[in-house]
Amino acid sequence: MTDLAKPPVFVLVRPQLGENIGKAARAMLNFGLTEMRLVAPRDGWPNPSAGPSAAGADIVLDQAKVFKTTAEAVADCTNIYATTVRKRGDAKPVVSPEEAAAEIIVHPGRSAFLFGREASGLDIQDVAMARAILTVPINPDFGSLNLAQAIILCAYEWSKTQALAQPTLEEQLPPAPQADLDGLIHHFGQLLEPKGYFLPDSRAxxxxxxxxxxxxxxRWNHLEIRTLRGVLSSLGRQDRN
Amino acid sequence: MTDLAKPPVFVLVRPQLGENIGKAARAMLNFGLTEMRLVAPRDGWPNPSAGPSAAGADIVLDQAKVFKTTAEAVADCTNIYATTVRKRGDAKPVVSPEEAAAEIIVHPGRSAFLFGREASGLDIQDVAMARAILTVPINPDFGSLNLAQAIILCAYEWSKTQALAQPTLEEQLPPAPQADLDGLIHHFGQLLEPKGYFLPDSRAxxxxxxxxxxxxxxRWNHLEIRTLRGVLSSLGRQDRN
Structure with a gap:
């Protein structure tokens, strides 16, 4: 299976109730999706409360991988959606589940959906990892989607594309893995820190x-990231004269 | 409001757990749908178990009407869908939630979705009332949609046809004028030149x-360019210590 054909990953960030993890697994498997990743689940993993509510979707739970941080969970992904019911004024594209599905099937790398903690959703650092915000267009007077419902809508829209999906060869290099991007951002930080760029601390x-x-x-590819790492290495050097 | 514009009715036939009726109400109202009808609910109506799981969708429960038979519940409807996970060989059209939504918005009368009892689904007499079978295209190896999930997919597809749905496309700032981009590139050049980044000359x-x-x-916008100009100004400074 090529990367192009790979289905999206569902990342549950700091989920609380095992029961909800089980329901999420059930929602995914209904539409043939099996790859779940858990970031710092509150009650540890495996969680005996998950199985009963998975209604038989044990394969999803058995294969779920656990990570300490969101960054580690999406390190191999190149197209990340932060699901949130609120619009955020942070200049990222906002897409619907349908639009995300249409993007995912032509994206030449791994895609991931991030889902936040049951009550509070994703925190602002998690959202910052994402290329785009995914919002379900919902009744503006009553927005009350739970985790499994948000997941099932994303999974359903993805599954609808599968009958139509045709592998098209992409000429361009895919975006670099998130780990490469994190390396670049870290490099910027290392250079900027001693310059006082992040001061005052309250604004850091x-x-x-x-x-x-x-x-x-x-969405730079790995060659572009490498170019920029070279630029930063140069900037970190002393002038030649 | 004309009949043409009327949203579909959700008919729960012989539902068992009040909790599931509440979840159904929540799923409907998420997508702006409010008209629920109950056929012979097992535990009577109102049911105190419904409210808590409705998560605030009380308007749906408060307005729910109760009928003794499916026939009475859909007496005013002219376009009825029987939802079932199994295809039945009874010579009715089989449609997806998306296809049903597309039919409903052009149908000049009331439309209704029939949902069966939690464990056993609709019985054959109920299915016979319907013009068409509605089936969610689902993982053939794991079909485990519960009532609220089936409802949310039907409600979601209907809402996608409506203008009331909250638009997801956020106004984004356009890319900055080329002059801004040139300024950024020039700034990079000024910093990189003395580091020898462009050497040898033949490769410059x-x-x-x-x-x-x-x-x-x-395609950064002018604010993003401004941020990066600030980054470069910082990098051009001496370290603070």
């Missing part, structure tokens, strides 16, 4: 997020 | 083109 997190967003937008 | 033009291509790709 926001400044870092802004920089991450600016550098996430381009 | 190609190296500059590569850098320009990498920086042109993102």
């Amino acid at each position: 997190d926001a400044t870092k997020r802004t920089l991450r967003n600016v550098l996430t937008k381009p | 033009d190609a190296t500059k083109r590569t850098l320009r291509n990498v920086l042109t790709k993102p």
Whole structure:
């Protein structure tokens, strides 16, 4: 199977109830999706509460991988969606499940959906990792989608594309894996820190997020990232005269 | 409001658990649908178990009407779908939620979805009332949609046809004028020149083109360009200690 054909990964960030993880697995498998990743599940993993609510979707739970951080969970992904019910003014594209599915089937790398904790959703750092915001267009007066419902809509829209999906050869290099992008962002940080760029401390997190967003937008491939790493290495050197 | 514009009715036939009726109401209202009809609910109506799982969708429960038979529940409807996970060999059209939604918005009368009892689904007499079978295209090896999930997919597809759905496309700032981009590229050049980045001279033009291509790709807006100019100004400064 080529990367092109790979179905999306569902990443549950700091999920709380095992029961909800089980329901998420059931929602995924209904549409043939099996790859679940868990970031720091509150009650550890495996969780005995997950199985009963999975209604037989044990294969999803058995294969679920656990990560300490969101960054590690999506390190091999190149097209990441942060699911949220709220619009955020952070200049990322906002797409519907249908639009995301249409993007995923032509994207030449791994795609991932990030889902936040049951009550509070994704935090702002998790959202910053994503290329785009995924929002379900919902009743503006009553938005009450739970985790499994958000997942089933994403999975359903993806499955609808499968009958139509035709592997098309992409001429362009795919975006670099998230780990490469993280390396670039880290390199920027190393150079900028001693310059006082992130001061005052009270603004440091926001400044870092802004920089991450600016550098996430381009979807650079690995050669472009390598070029920029070379640029930064040069900038870190002393002048030649 | 004309009949043409009327949203579909959701008919729960002999539902068992109040909790599931509440979840159904929640699923409907997420997509702006409010008209629920109950046929012979096992535990009577109102059912105190329904409210808590409706998560605030009380308007749907409060307005729900109860009927003794399916025939009475759909007496005013002219376009009825029997939802079932199994295809039945009874010579009715079989449609997906998407196809049903497309039919409903042009149908000049009331449309209704029939949903069966949790474990056993619709019985053969109920199916016989319907013009068409509605089936969600699902993983053939794992079909485990519950009532609320089947409802949410029907409601979601209907809402996609409606203008009331909250638009997802966020206004994004356009790419910055070329002059802004040129300013950024020039700024990079000024910092990189004394580091020897463009050496040897014979490669300088190609190296500059590569850098320009990498920086042109993102289509940054003017705010993002401004951020990066700030980054470069910081990098051009002496370290603070």
